[in-house]
Amino acid sequence: MLSPRLLKRIDNSFIGRIVSDKRDIIERTNPDKIYIENVRSFFNTSFGIAKFLCEKAVDFGYFEKYYGYKCPIHGNVIYSSKTELEGDQEVYCGTCEDLGKEKFRYFANELNTVVFYRLIKNKEKYAVG
Numbered sequence: 001m002l003s004p005r006l007l008k009r010i011d012n013s014f015i016g017r018i019v020s021d022k023r024d025i026i027e028r029t030n031p032d033k034i035y036i037e038n039v040r041s042f043f044n045t046s047f048g049i050a051k052f053l054c055e056k057a058v059d060f061g062y063f064e065k066y067y068g069y070k071c072p073i074h075g076n077v078i079y080s081s082k083t084e085l086e087g088d089q090e091v092y093c094g095t096c097e098d099l100g101k102e103k104f105r106y107f108a109n110e111l112n113t114v115v116f117y118r119l120i121k122n123k124e125k126y127a128v129g
């Protein structure tokens, strides 16, 4: 067992800071909305490598990939799906509608998209190898 004094020393050290940075990242990350940036920051790597890791996690059945569509006014994700929408498909923004904005329906090709991943919790689905 580690003594409290040793734990305190680890906690004050460079390693302790790395561990607590990771803890912060884990606590801030919603398992239903994992962005490439979360993975990049966790592994302290490049965006390209983080994206590759996420795609591999999809291949091995750990993550599901989603496309999120953002309201051009509010920037919040107003629609998400496992497949990309056709450009002429319409998406509603409930916030714009609630605020009585004249325009609250948008074509998919008017919207910025963001890719995110969802952690699959059912372990039986995990691929082996």
Ligand SMILES: [Zn+2]
Binding pocket: 071, 072, 073, 074, 093, 094, 095, 096, 097
């Ligand atoms: Zn909106």
